[in-house]
Amino acid sequence: MNAPERTAAFMLDEDNGEQKIKYAPSTKVPNAGTFTFNKEDHTVGNLLRMQLLLDSNVHFAGYMMPHPLINSLTMTVQTSATHIAPLDVVKNALDDLQSETVSLGESFERGLREWHEKEGERGMRSREL
């Protein structure tokens, strides 16, 4: 009846003018701004927040899901200096996370190869016995 559309949780409704990311610089706090990530949740939110906090240029980073039925998250970032924009630190963090994911994928594949080689050897040996 009044249930939200199931696909609304992950599909961006571009026909109705939805944008993936919105950015609004703060009018009260210096070097700060709020990002609104549409169709994202804790999966990306917490990962990005923790990565931002590793950056020494980041003074503050926090995120929240406004409501369980609203499929967007807001993230507030404050940098430590005027010449560093919140957009730049978020971009750096995303870059870092992307290469971390790639490196994790490679290391997982390597781990699988090693494990299967070892298992293969063990299988051969038990057959010989």
Next chain:
Amino acid sequence: MPNQRFPKCKIVSSSQSSLSFELYDTDVSMANTLRRCMIAEVPTMAIDLVEFENNTSCLQDEYIAHRLGMIPCKVINADFKGGDCAEEFVPHFECTACEDFCDKCAVEFTLDVDYDVENGKRADDEKGTPVVVTSADLQSKSDKVMIASFVDNEERESSQDQGISIVKLTSGQAIKLKATARMGISKEHAKWCPVGVATYRFIPEVFLNQEQLAKLSLDQKKQLVDCCPDRILTLDDATGKIELAEGYEDRATFTEDLKYIQSAMKFHPEDEDFVRVTQSTNRFIFTVESTGSMHPEEIVKSALKRLQLKLSNLTEVITRLDA
């Protein structure tokens, strides 16, 4: 890229139905994201649209359609493992080749069971008992996708059933339908979830303060070793030295028992702990169990791929935003 980490993976065990691996050199946010991606972001195939031609069974159409949706479908890759369906199909919403459904975004199954026909084929001692319609009766129209009635051959051999039960038929009843499976993620409906279990736990770190332990009597040491329900400590009777038991990492459950008994043993309350059990902040053990729709190794690979796509999409959008 100043703050990039290089996580490492070590496989503990892997089989057709479950996978266990160790993840280290990263923090809990990455571990949790990986877990959430495996549960909610990995695409699989599941029956989504059912057209009934005839249903005189005891269950309503809607009930049967729901049951069909829950049956795991497997995409067959080169080594018959149950691969990533994103390599073979496109999401139905993004399919540009068709109006409705086509080979690129959907797979059709048919089910046609008539009690009287089935009963005629059966051996004399079974005649007259109800016919169980199972997932094995679903005929796939594509050679790329099959129904994963069982996780592996071992389960198939030990099971008394032909597949996953859908409905029971008795005299005069029949069922005939056409079911369409499409690609989806479990954010839309849990039937697209490839995992039954996807969890991680923190590897325990146990510190023994041998200097403090030396001050205890043999009786007290025995008490200390015996009080821990996880049996993470052993006592060498000859030397009276407490050591970590073999395989303690798999057993430690972070109970408080050791904490209480050692605070009673201390000579001064401010003394250091004899044994300290803490959770590691950068080492995790993952357990992934598949529903049968994908091989667990493929689930992890697909989850990482999804995450990377998500992040690269965000990077792209934010770069555009900046310009």
